[in-house]
Amino acid sequence: MSKDKNNEEGKIIPFPNLSDKLAEKGMEALQQKQFENSLQYFEQLLDLEPKHFQANFGKAISLVELGLLEEAAYLCEQMLKEGIGEYFEVLQVYASILIQLEKYETIVNTLEVVIQEEKLPPNAAEYFYQLLEFSRKMVEANNKEIAVQSLADSELKELNEALHGDQIERQLFAINKLSRKPDKQSLNLLKNYLKDEEKDPILKSIILQKLAEQNINEKMKIHKFSKEMTVNPSNIKNTYEAPFSQHVIKLLGEKIENDNPSLYDISLQIWSQYLFSLYPFKPNPLNENLWAAAVHFVSCRLNGFAVEPAEVSKKYKVENEQFMKCVDKIFEMEKQLKRND
Incomplete structure (x- = not known):
């Protein structure tokens, strides 16, 4: 048998349209919130096409949902550097991951470069400017080493504004910060949110869940769907x-x-x-x-x-x-x- 024939027999011939099928299965698993499966499909697709946008983006989302934030941030950073996909779509996901990781200095450095190069599209400019301002303030607060147990008035004001704003990433950050070993002032801000009928019911559930994890033994009112009740996070049942x-x-x-x-x-x-x-x-x-x-x-x-x-x-x-x-x-x-x- 000739050497060329041996080489031909050793080649791996992919199935027709395999990339499309893997992308479809990955997106389907993602929509069904089967994130481990979606991650596997997207990684298989990346073995075939390392710069496939949907595979890279889908992998990043899967990693976030699985709590692998550091890996997701690194992947988004590489996508930005290599120009994979729509730049500002990737940048927005990257920024939201950095917020969860509390890497505000990285957000500031990244956005300042983008703004200096005048790359911001009109429909995204306001969002990124607000995010930059917020991150600068958080960097400043962190540099002053403000203790979580006794948040400064300026930081409490900033967190309260974020909590009552309309950007979900900032709202989740505020909830995490305020509910982590909360002092009286932090707890009052969360209580006010819970009893406001107009506020997001899902975020109220997250607040109660966080307070239950901290075993907060204190009565508070919660208003949802035109109903009100008094609860104690330390004894709420699943x-x-x-x-x-x-x-x-x-x-x-x-x-x-x-x-x-x-x-x-x-x-x-x-x-x-x-x-x-x-x-x-x-x-x-x-x-x-x-x-x-x-x-x-x-x-x-x-x-x-x-x-x-x-x-x-x-x-x-x-x-x-x-x-x-x-x-x-x-x-x-x-x-x-x-x-x-």
Whole structure:
């Protein structure tokens, strides 16, 4: 056998359209919040095409969702240096990661170079200027070594403005900073946010979760969805693990899991997200069949599966009008989540 023939037999011949298939599978896994799977698909695609924008960008998002922020930041930095993808789209993701890592000096250095080169597009200029100003102030605060336990008035004011602003990255940073071993002033800022009916219900859930992690033993009011209650973060129970929630999950498993495991996984994610948006309130009405039917219907609709309300209501033995009210509540929550993405 000739040497050339041996070489030909040793070549790895990729499947036709393999890159497109890997990109499609990666995006599908990302949308379904299966981040370990999406990371694997995008890494396989990068083995074939190292500068593939969708693969690099998808990998960065997957790393963020898996909590691997340092790796995600490094990847975005390399994309910017090598000109992979739309520069300002990558820069925005890179900046949001740096905020979570509290690397404000890096943000300042990066944005100052971009602004000096007059590269900012008009539709993004205001966002990056505000981010630069915010980061400069945080660098200044860090240089003064302000203790977390006793935040200076100027920093409290800055964090309060961020909390009540409309940039989700800054809001999350403010929550993390204020809830980390909070003093009386920090706690009061968080309490004021919790009892304001107009504020984001998802962020309120995050605040309570953070305070529960700190075992804050103090009563406070929370206002959500036109309801108010007094809670103590130190003894709030996880609604997802409550018997009612588990009964809903059991019903979904009986109706969906064997026929469509992927749809079942999606339904669990939607149910978990809805409960988190309500937290610490419970779903109303407390009817397992109604909520299982609603979650089933929403899962189908969000993922392009054709299904009629009458079909689902029959499967769960509930009335159309009742379970569609629950459907509306879940869709409202989904809109709120998209705002926070």
